[in-house]
Amino acid sequence: MTDFPWRGAEYGRLRDFLDSKNLETPYLVTDPAIAADRYHRIRSAFPKAHLFYAVKANPEPVLLRALAELGGSFDVASPQEIDMCLGAGIPASALCYGSTIKKPTDICHAYDHGIRLFAFDSVGELRKLAMYAPGASVFCRLLVDNTGAQWPLGRKFGCPPEMAVELLDDARQSGLTAVGVSFHVGSQQLDPSSWDRGIQLAAKTFYESARNGLHLELLNLGGGFPARYTRAVPSIDYYANRIQRSLRLHFGDAMPTVMLEPGRYISAEAGVIRSQVVLVTRRTPADDRRWVYLDIGRFGGLPETEGEAIRYPLVTRHDGCPAGPVILAGPTCDSADVLYDKAGYALPLALREGDHVDIISAGAYTATYSSSGFNGFPPLKSYTLERSTAIHIGLQPPGNSRT
CATH class of the missing domain: 2.40.37.10 (Lyase, Ornithine Decarboxylase; Chain A, domain 1)
Structure with a gap:
């Protein structure tokens, strides 16, 4: 059914576990060593990017601790994921609250535990952040096309660049620190050129914000990098080369700080x-x-x-x-x-x-x-x-x- 290299040495520990245990099915078994290898690969492909593992993909504490020991940061989307990370010994300074839909109590929980980086994409969310996370750093999520993704994430999140410019300026006036924008091209994205569309919209947002006197510095490229299932996928280095080329094209020498949120690719x-x-x-x-x-x-x-x-x-x-x-x-x-x-x-x-x-x-x-x-x-x-x-x-x- 597939040429997935399941018999290779990399998967030996997983095979040994399956062969040696007589456990009630169904169950999942995870090898953090493989996740660590994927972390090393994406770190090598994007040496200057800040990596925030998407906890929702697989929040097993052993895996979280393994990634933390490698210097990883973490994208969380609920108070429960925050508690999982803190319980695994990860400091709040390594967490980003990446969900754009949060209750006031969720924001308070994150802020009270020391999280200072939040995502938003609407006026209502901005108002809550200004009230319950005063002075926090925020970035606005852009709405981008998810064509090419096997698991699209469009429509529910994000706003157009012109709205993002207004929201970021509003954030600054509300006492928040407006640092940049984010986008997500969809999960299991098989088209490396998909990031170019988001980067182009982000550059437009950066430019228009600068005209308002707001100089953004953070560009969160989200996740979407694919794992291998029944078909081969382009290497992470190929994605990195295409993305770096797009960043040079749209930002030139004014390169932003880049943030990534890989989840599926790692775990x-x-x-x-x-x-x-x-x-x-x-x-x-x-x-x-x-x-x-x-x-x-x-x-x-x-x-x-x-x-x-x-x-x-x-x-x-x-x-x-x-x-x-x-x-x-x-x-x-x-x-x-x-x-x-x-x-x-x-x-x-x-x-x-x-x-x-x-x-x-x-x-x-x-x-x-x-x-x-x-x-x-x-x-x-x-x-x-x-x-x-x-x-x-x-x-x-x-x-x-x-x-």
């Missing part, structure tokens, strides 16, 4: 979900495709299979044997709980009930999505490797993880 390939086959069947004897039902579905940690957007590599013990086309579905009684129908997945004909199906490159946006317990199925269990052992983190309250 996706660091995790694997072990699932189990619940049922293999055909709707009619003439069906050429089998239905394969797993004990995990869209409501249990795989919501990004909606629209078959994110296509995970799958591994079974029968790989290499004759295979046939399948429809993959989850275990719940909701008919929307179908993972892949049109993507052309094929699995070994020998696959049977009780066999394991390992879902590769699943370390981002899986366990964090599985919190509802729909149909009574519990949230996805989570384990994190540390040195040569495994730490069971699960969904413990912040600061109370079992280590």
Whole structure:
């Protein structure tokens, strides 16, 4: 189904864990060493940028501590994520509140704990920040096209440059420190040129703000850098070269301070979900495709299979044997709980009930999505490797993880 290098040495610790444990499925296991490698790669590609890992991708404390030890900062989007970071020993000075939708109590929680960098994109949010985070540094999120992203993030966030100019000037007059702008080109962005459109809008905002006497200095390019799933993606160095070229074109010698918020790129390939086959069947004897039902579905940690957007590599013990086309579905009684129908997945004909199906490159946006317990199925269990052992983190309250 894929040429993902799952048998390579890099994934040896994850394979050893899966082979040596007899744990109830489904569960996610994350190797922070792989996440650290991806951090090193993006740091090398963007040596002058400030890296803020998007905590929402995978907030396992062991992983957060590993990235903090490498000098990473963190993008948080809720009081709970703030507490997770603080509980992992990360100082508030390394946190940025990147959500543009916050309750007054959320802002107070962040400000009271020492966070001084916030995002906004509306008058209402600006008013709250001026009241509950006086003197804080703020940047305004721009609305940009998400074409090319497999998981778009458009429409809900951002404003046009002309509105951003007014908001930033208003922020300055409200006693806040207006430092710059941000944008996000969408998650799993496969088109490196997408950043050029955002950079062009940002440069326009910088220029118009300067005409108002406000000299901005921060440009947050967001995340969007892709992980490898069932297809190869451009290297992070290729993205960096394209982005640097665009920055030179639109900013010239007046280069801003660059900030990045990678999430998926760092943690996706660091995790694997072990699932189990619940049922293999055909709707009619003439069906050429089998239905394969797993004990995990869209409501249990795989919501990004909606629209078959994110296509995970799958591994079974029968790989290499004759295979046939399948429809993959989850275990719940909701008919929307179908993972892949049109993507052309094929699995070994020998696959049977009780066999394991390992879902590769699943370390981002899986366990964090599985919190509802729909149909009574519990949230996805989570384990994190540390040195040569495994730490069971699960969904413990912040600061109370079992280590």
